[in-house]
Amino acid sequence: MNSFYGDYHTHTVFSHGKGTIWENVRRAKEMGLREIAITDHGLSHIAFGLDDDKVLRMRETVEQVKAENPEINILLGVEANLLGRNGVIDVVNDEWDWFDIVLCGYHNFIWPENTKEAFGFWFPALFGNTLHIPVKEKRRISNTDAYIKAIQNNPIDVITHVGLGFPCYVKEVAAAAAEYGTFIELNGKHLCFTDKEFEDMASTGVTFIANSDAHSEGRILEINAVRSLLQRTGYPIERLANYGKRPAFRYCKPREE
Numbered sequence: 471m472n473s474f475y476g477d478y479h480t481h482t483v484f485s486h487g488k489g490t491i492w493e494n495v496r497r498a499k500e501m502g503l504r505e506i507a508i509t510d511h512g513l514s515h516i517a518f519g520l521d522d523d524k525v526l527r528m529r530e531t532v533e534q535v536k537a538e539n540p541e542i543n544i545l546l547g548v549e550a551n552l553l554g555r556n557g558v559i560d561v562v563n564d565e566w567d568w569f570d571i572v573l574c575g576y577h578n579f580i581w582p583e584n585t586k587e588a589f590g591f592w593f594p595a596l597f598g599n600t601l602h603i604p605v606k607e608k609r610r611i612s613n614t615d616a617y618i619k620a621i622q623n624n625p626i627d628v629i630t631h632v633g634l635g636f637p638c639y640v641k642e643v644a645a646a647a648a649e650y651g652t653f654i655e656l657n658g659k660h661l662c663f664t665d666k667e668f669e670d671m672a673s674t675g676v677t678f679i680a681n682s683d684a685h686s687e688g689r690i691l692e693i694n695a696v697r698s699l700l701q702r703t704g705y706p707i708e709r710l711a712n713y714g715k716r717p718a719f720r721y722c723k724p725r726e727e
């Protein structure tokens with residue numbers, strides 16, 4: 471049995487991961503996990519996004535794999551995209567019912583909410599990243615605000631790789647997450663804040679969750695960078711939402727055992 475209950479951020483061939491749902495589940499079982507979430511990219515991702523047909527097929531597969539592997543629970547989730555400065559994300563209305571768990575993060579290659587947000591939100595972030603343009607204070611505040619509004623207006627379970635490609639004031643984002651019961655992810659591939667910023671986030675009382683963001687089965691629960699961060703800062707691993715227990719998520723329902 472692994473001390474980690476589950477890995478809640480993994481990709482499959484349904485977006486741009488290499489493994490199938492079957493392979494991710496098999497590896498999670500080998501790792502001793504009791505739960506795994508399949509969280510491919512949200513519907514507005516330009517190249518890799520899901521669509522309603524894919525989600526249907528994924529649901530069928532998940533139910534099939536679940537029936538054959540009763541010792542591990544499988545959640546069908548999504549890594550939703552932030553689409554604009556007002557915190558709109560690409561899971562809306564009935565689409566929430568499609569998913570057991572909803573993660574949300576900023577990604578470069580998305581269809582923004584509308585033309586106004588294409589110019590006011592998407593282009594500046596995209597070109598700022600690509601051309602490494604230093605981030606102006608105004609942009610950092612606006613990015614922070616977008617995260618906070620997304621947390622306020624949507625019952626998001628986890629904010630993924632906070633700050634990746636989207637500079638912001640992480641402490642303020644964490645404070646909003648703490649208030650609303652959203653977890654801040656410590657991502658095995660992308661930690662986009664300093665140790666000091668991590669400690670600032672922790673001081674808000676927010677709960678962190680460690681996920682791999684695996685794009686191939688071999689990387690499930692690959693979180694060495696997170697373990698190093700915790701060691702450097704003296705943060706107790708037991709405080710992570712998915713260590714030693716099932717996380718009490720905001721949107722994802724408690725597990726029936």
Ligand SMILES: [Zn+2]
Binds near residue numbers: 549575576630
């Ligand atoms: Zn991501």
Ligand SMILES: [Zn+2]
Binds near residue numbers: 481549630
């Ligand atoms: Zn991801």
